[in-house]
Amino acid sequence: MIKVLIVDDEKIIRIGLKMMIPWEQHGFELIGAAEDGEAAMALVEQYKPDIVITDLKMPRINGLELIQKLKDMPMFNGKIIAISNYGEYDLVREAMKLGALDYLLKVTLKPENLLDILNNASSQLSNEKQKKEIERKKEVAQIENLMLARKNFFKDLVYFGNMSESEIELQAQKLNVQIDTKRNFLFFVTIDDYMKTMRSGKWAQKHLLAFSISNIISEMVDDSFFIEFSEISERDYIFVLPDRNKYERESVKLQLAKRIAELLKLYLSLDVSVVISPSFVSLQQVKEAYWTCKEAAELRFYKNHAIVTHARDAVFDGKKSLIHELNDILSHIRTGNEEELLCSFDALYEKAKQWLVHPSHFKKVIITVIDNWEALSAQHEYHVLSEKVRKQLNRSDTISEFKEAFVQAVNYFSQNVIPVSPKYRREIRAVIAFMVKHIEQRITLHMIACEVNMNESYLTRLFKKETGKTIVNFLNELRLxxxxxxxxxxDLSIKEVAELVGIPDPFYFNRIFNRTYGLNPTEFKKNHLKSTDRP
Structure with missing residues (x-):
């Protein structure tokens, strides 16, 4: 509905206009009638009409003064229609100069004349609204494109860093990226337990997360400083600030970093680690500052919680290796001593923490043990650790999360594999390990024979004798x-699963799966999803 306000000092005119047409039937809502410009201004502020029909001669605030006031009001974007008597042409001309859309003569006014002018005003309002919406969308798109370009600029700096200093400066000027010409530093902010945060459903629109983080941190920085913010990845963000005045003091930086972590927790329920970079001069050095901070943030693995620190206080020893410390773990795997196995894990972790071994190395060593364990399970029946546990092992931010996944792996293999006995001779174990390692590939008898340096016919007979199964049947069982x-x-389709286990033909995959388990892959997947959905 288009809202209309009538302004006239003659009551009979106000009543006449009200009664002249069925306003609502034509898409208009008559919100009121005022006896002069002063009363009209109060109604305009209260109801925000789209069209004002006003007399020109009125006491206190006349029509011309009212038109001028309406045009000066930022909140009024409507249309004005003047009504006048014969002989008031000078007033009408002045009203049109001030911005009135059209005018009506009281003595000759007919319903169709009123409707024509009202419809014209309504049409113009609609067109203007559409134009404004188009302009608004253009502005939003321009801002979004600029923000995306700025984000990609910082990503290029961080991940590639292949632009020359002059190229970086030119691109920064185009995107209005500003940093101090003498010295800067950055805050590296990373969301801990990112997957859990996303699963909460609070941040279904990920761009709002970056927007909220940026707003909160920008509000904390002194207005006299410019700050550059960029989202580097879904969980990682940087804020570049001038390293001068109060921010030259490390204690002030650390205090601000702690406050950032506190407020993101308070307002957004986010657990974040914040790392302060060393000082740098140019945008070309952002890459080094970023990766130094990202590396330092890994310290939270040993701290077992989010951290706030300076990058120089979290330096890992890249020369220390844990490979030679695995004997205890491997021996406990072979003997099936689960309790001692977990104790050895704890001892290895404490040694890694003491030596400040990079967490990625510690995790890689343990995951390698699990991979070997999985391959060794082929000496009995091949068992695969679930994708969920593997993901948790790879993505764990803290030792608690990592150990939880490791315990799940221990429990799984304890039930299915431990203790390990040399059921098959060495050559057959090598064949099975080769199958496990290359299970997603097309494996031929020739490839296997070459791997163990044996004649194909002899290998076929030996494998059947040792396992009681043909190589093809054994391989299919591993794949299934x-x-x-x-x-x-x-998240995986049937076709994707088939390809991941080395059976690219979905029809063949469906047939052997059905023959082995008595149902097709689709039914198996549906049954599993139903069982996991149950409370």
Whole structure:
């Protein structure tokens, strides 16, 4: 509905205009009638009309003064229609100069004349609204494009860094990226337990997360400083600030970093680690500052919680290796001593923490043990650790999360594999390990024979004698067991699972799966999803 206000000092005119047409039937809402410009201004502020029909001669605030006031009001974007008597042409001309859309003569006014002018005003309002919306969308798109370009600029700096200093300066000027010409530093902010945060559903629109983080931190920085913010990845952000005045003091930087972590927790329920970079001069040095901070943020693995620190206080020893410390763990795997196995894990962790071994190395060593363990399970029946546990092992931010996944792996293999006995001779174990390692590939008898340096016919007979199964049947069983685990992943399609286990033909995959388990892969996947959905 288009809202209309009538302004006239003659009551009979006000009543006449009200009664002249069925306003609502034509899409107009008559919000009121005022006896002069002063009363009209109060109604305009209260109801914000789209069209004002005003007399020109009125006491206190006359029509011309009212038109001028309406045009000066930022909140009024409507249309004005003047009504006058014969002989008031000078007033009408002045009203049109001030911005009135059209005018009506009281003595000759007819319903169709009123409707024509009202419809014209309504049409113009609609067109203007559409134009404003188009302009608004253009402005939003320009801002979004600029923000995306700025984000990509910082990503290029961080991940590639292949632009020359002059190229960086030119691009920075185009995107209005500003940093101090003498000295800068950055805050590296990373969201801890990112996957859990996303699963909460609070941040379904990820761009709002970056927007909220940027707003909160920008509000904390002194207005006299310019600050550059960029989202580097879904969980990682940087804020570049001038390293001068009060921010030259490390204690002030640390205090601000702690406050950032506190407020993001308070307002956004985010656990974040914040790392302060060393000082740098140019945008070309942002890459080094970023990776120094990202590396330092890994310290939270040993601290077992989010951290706030300076990058120089979290330096890992890249020369220390844990490979030679695995004997205890491997021996406990072979003997099946689960309790001692976990104790050895704790001892290895304490040594890694003491030596400040990079967490990625510690995790890689343990995951390698699990990979070998999985391959060794082929000496009995091949068992695959679930994708969920593997993801947790790879993505764990803290030792608590990592150990939780490791315990799940221990429990799984304890039930299915430990203790390990040399069931098959060495050559057959090597064949099975080769199958496990290359399970997603097309494996031929020739490839396997070359791997163990044996004659194909002899290998075929020996494998059958040792395992009681043909190489093809054994390999298919390995593929199908792996497929069962992958089918439990709701994000993987049947076709993708088939390809991941080395059976690119979906029809053949469906046929052998059905023959082995008595149901097709789709039914298996649906049954698993139903069981996991139950309370």
């Amino acid at each position: 067991e792996k497929a069962c685990e992958l089918l439990k992943n709701p």
